[in-house]
Amino acid sequence: MEADLPTVNVRLWHADAVVLFDWLMSTDLDSIPITHPAQKQALADLLSRLEHASDVDIASSTSEEIAAAQNEVARDMGW
Incomplete structure (x- = not known):
């Protein structure tokens, strides 16, 4: 993405970011x-x-961290 394009900052829960990635x-x-x-x-x-992402190294999440993130995200889904 070019630096002169407008951007939007979106804050994600770390577990959501891991699951999405x-x-x-x-x-x-x-x-x-x-x-x-x-x-x-x-x-x-x-x-x-x-x-x-410079603040957190999501790309190097282990399978255990991914499973934990999936459990966190799914815990209170309500559906």
Whole structure:
């Protein structure tokens, strides 16, 4: 993304970021139903941002950390 483009800061719970990163890394973006090519690009951009997040090294999460994050996120889903 170019530096002169407008950006939005989104704060994620660490466990959500780990779960999203793990899912995006294991998902074939070509198989996700989309209505516009920009949707797939936005998911790829999200993956890249999570992979290169400077404050937390999400990309090096272990399988145990991923499982713990999945349990945390799913704990109080209510559905």
